[in-house]
Amino acid sequence: MSAHKKKVADLEDNQITVDPGSIWAKVWMVGIGLAILGFAIGFAGPSPFKEDDAIQAKLWTGYLNGFMFALSLGLGGLVFVIIQHLVRANWSVAVRRIAEHAMFTLPFVALGGIPLLLGPGHHVFEWMHTEHVLHDPMIKAKLAYLNHGSFKARFGLYLAIWSGLSIAFWNWSRKQDDAKSTEEAAEYAYKQRFLAPIGLIAFALSMTFGAFDFMMSLDPHWFSTMYGVYIFAGVALAIHSLLVVVIHFLQRGGMLKDVVTAEHFHDLGKFMFGFTVFWTYIGFSQYFLIWYANIPEETHWFMYRAHGQWLNLSYLVIFGRFVIPFFLLLRRGWKRNSNYLVWMAFWIIFMEFIDIFWLVQPPFAHHAASRAEEAGAMELAHHFHSYINVTAADVGFFVAFVGVFLTVFGYSLKSMKLVPIQDPRLEESLNHENF
Template identity: 30%
Template structure:
């Protein structure tokens, strides 16, 4: 690729308004912090209500936590991939991704309610349940609280260490401009990439899959991973558009960068569908009770509609919508699909997590113990009613408040970090070529 024919655009690096958030960052931090704390408090008040409210709160909270964990983990993936492949086009976006990735400390703190509510979320915390069948007893080496906590601690030490190191080295280069920082980052991106891949897979298995401890599927963690990585390619264009609307990075991020982000969004959306179908088809074909239990619940009345909504909203519609080149190069259209796919990314997690509310009720346990003899038409009306619980108005209100709460704190921390430094890596040697990056097709 050549750029000799084109004069390099001069970006006014000297003016603080263009590449620094400034007072906007302070205002955004305050707003997000306020909204986040209020929403979390509201969700907690609703969760302290009578009946099963606390359990519903924990499920909604877990879903929202997983969603924002997705964005942070995927940002780290973006940064590691950037260094691993020695990319130059994405230099202008790197600082934003680095900052989004640095949210693992707040995410670890926000994980505490889940750890305290472990008994209400995960059936494997009950000894009686674990003794109820042989296949559960075989898993007790993995599914016990001490080992679960040790694993969580291990994941977060690695995630916090990696994200912190990659941001710190990048900031250090802003100040001294030495190439050694980039070389170190490139060296560490190799093992970091592999480590991150496995951590996301294991977190998917630990936090989401073990909600149904008897369920077996080798593809499930990879399915979680594919949904996780997609989120950054939807979140990053939105963050960039917000910055540009506010007069930051106006010349630095061009339609060509948006087009490439949109292509990656498209690719990961396709990968999600590929893995989703691969898992579904193998389970459908093998027809083994331990595997089909997952889809049995999601084939019952309210959940069937969400399964189909995912097929259309997470694949067919964005596939057709994002396929044309002009759609990827039109900011309004792209923004629409980014918001759309983020919503469906959340719905994907909702679909993976929420049916477990029913699975662990007595009716659900009885149904899933004899999957082969299960007849949905024989389901007692009370058991059928229980399937709808996560879709009740109060439950959805809790979900929305949890999403706003964790999202508010997540964004507040992001803006807090963003406002401290330049919005792009100033002394990266590839910055000039990233600024004039142009798509040939």
């Protein structure tokens, strides 16, 4: 029983709307700038390689890297919104709108996958080289799934699911804000709750197979049935961290002050901690079984991540994704203080990018090393095996896709209120308290 109970009607307008003069209303412009700059650097930046093959392969690997990072933030927004509706969560209503903005980027960011379906895909996906595949019995056996036509069809399906769900939830939430009566507002809440279970199943399948198609197929000899769950763990970490970052800085800008409290940050922090452990559990289980069984077709995926600088990167993933956040998110007080939590949130988002780098970049180096070996250039092969090449393309496409994300996110942010003002459960969320 607290001293006073907060009422939705008492919320001041400047707390729940973005001031048109503030930097928050211009985030979308910053996004456009970053996107233009990033794509320019990505496509036109210098490359350390001489052969056109290597230049193109590295460029499109960087593209895939940036694309997957921005996509994971959008997917995180979608699954967060779906789950909150599915379980009728009260606590999250005050923070859900920010996740809805992230979710709304999905239909736009996902379009970034189109070039990879067309010509440039050949530079990163080995299985797209038909003449190569026909001599490889292992890839040949997977042709029914791994072929250009069905890849395009599946991508069309992912795009439809992601866009359909995002736009539906976003629209209903938006219309709910303008509802004329509480009955009408409740109607939109029911609609979203009805779509949630269907959406969750569609999301789980599309994200899992999307991860198979865009990342696991980079090394078509290897497979892991846990791969989709592994990606999901990263996606879930990223969205909870993103909410902490955005809301912390909105509060620094004077908004949401009495709306989002230490209680909400505490819950977000608990989810960051929980999914850190979940990621470790999934990542270790995947590694452990492969290590124990010791079958060459499975172990080679880890082998080329265990050489030279790649091994250091693997250690960074272990320490940065498990050891550091695990110990630094343990204490209750640290989760309740957003000044502290925001640093952990930044770190986890950074590690999401590093994790995707760790998944996407080593196959490029592995293939480049094999090609160099075939051509007799042993020194070059050794270079690819042992050193991580970070090029202008990697940086450029990272900036570019963050820019695309911010453009849509910023547009959505300034066009709506900061909380779903007519949601029937908003008042419970405002007064939410942890035991």
